[in-house]
Amino acid sequence: DTEVTQTPKHLVMGMTNKKSLKCEQHMGHRAMYWYKQKAKKPPELMFVYSYEKLSINESVPSRFSPECPNSSLLNLHLHALQPEDSALYLCASSPIVPRFNEQFFGPGTRLTVL
Amino acid sequence: DAKTTQPPSMDCAEGRAANLPCNHSTISGNEYVYWYRQIHSQGPQYIIHGLKNNETNEMASLIITEDRKSSTLILPHATLRDTAVYYCIVRVNSGGSNYKLTFGKGTLLTVNP
Numbered sequence: 001d002t003e004v005t006q007t008p009k010h011l012v013m014g015m016t017n018k019k020s021l022k023c024e025q026h027m028g029h030r031a032m033y034w035y036k037q038k039a040k041k042p043p044e045l046m047f048v049y050s051y052e053k054l055s056i057n058e059s060v061p062s063r064f065s066p067e068c069p070n071s072s073l074l075n076l077h078l079h080a081l082q083p084e085d086s087a088l089y090l091c092a093s094s095p096i097v098p099r100f101n102e103q104f105f106g107p108g109t110r111l112t113v114l
Numbered sequence: 115d116a117k118t119t120q121p122p123s124m125d126c127a128e129g130r131a132a133n134l135p136c137n138h139s140t141i142s143g144n145e146y147v148y149w150y151r152q153i154h155s156q157g158p159q160y161i162i163h164g165l166k167n168n169e170t171n172e173m174a175s176l177i178i179t180e181d182r183k184s185s186t187l188i189l190p191h192a193t194l195r196d197t198a199v200y201y202c203i204v205r206v207n208s209g210g211s212n213y214k215l216t217f218g219k220g221t222l223l224t225v226n227p
Contacts, residue, residue: 004157031213042201042217043158056214090157094213101213102148105157 004106006091012112015081021109023074023091032074033103034066035090043090049074050096081113118202123222126196132189134221136202139183144206147178148215149187151198158201158217161187192225199223 004025013019023032031050035043048056049068063085065077074091088110092103119137126132138147148163162169162176164185169176175188189196201220 033213042219043152043215045214045216048213050213092157096213102160102163103158103213103215104160107157 004091004093004104006089006106006109008109009107010110010112012114013078013081014114015083017081018077018079020078021076021089021091021111023076023093023106024072025093025104026072027093027104028071028095029093029104030071030096031094031101032068033092033094034074034076035092035105037088037090037108039087047076078111081111083113086111086113118204118218120200120202120218120221122219123224126189126192126223126225128194128225128227129191132192132196132223132225134187134189134200134202134223135184136187137184138202138204141182141204142206145204146206147176147182147185148203148205149174149176150201150203150215150217151196152201152220153195153198161200192223194225194227197223197225 007022033048034046036046037043045058046060047066052068063080067075088108090105090108092105094101094103146163146165149161150158152158162171162174164176164178178185199220199222201217
């Protein structure tokens with residue numbers, strides 16, 4: 001299995017809702033990532049998990065809350081989002097092996113905040 | 115991580131080689147050159163990476179100049195499915211915060227029939 005899967009593919013939520021994005025990989029990768037991509041812009045890193053522990057938080061607002069319950073799963077909990085948070089949210093994973101830690105990306109969840 | 119400069123767009127005829135340039139004049143000795151691409155509405159896809167030697171895999175070839183200040187990604191026989199934004203990224207490769215990928219604006223390659 002060489003895939004990173006993300007659910008749901010599309011999500012529409014109101015500013016008072018609580019929702020979660022899910023990411024899963026079965027490649028044995030011990031690094032997992034969340035990126036945010038606005039329309040016509042490159043992906044921007046949000047969080048990095050290494051061995052299920054948060055290792056990088058790129059100053060992301062607290063309304064985004066990541067969670068890594070085990071080595072195969074990565075969640076992004078959303079609460080009280082703003083319309084400007086509408087974007088494609090990409091999950092990725094990679095091995096933790098120097099020189100060979102290329103990242104594998106999922107197809108993304110397209111989020112619309114009303 | 116070193117900054118990269120890529121042309122915003124390029125065209126290529128189907129079946130011909132696509133040569134995508136990248137300038138990284140401030141690259142340091144321990145930084146690798148990575149290439150990813152993103153087809154419309156999909157997640158980015160890893161293509162190839164290298165340090166100083168030329169590299170080839172089933173998708174592409176990577177040519178890095180001797181001074182390492184620039185590189186070229188070569189798609190030998192471009193198809194319509196190769197139409198995508200191509201990102202050149204340089205970074206160290208030793209773990210920790212170096213897992214981070216910083217995407218620039220990339221090059222939109224359009225392969226025409």
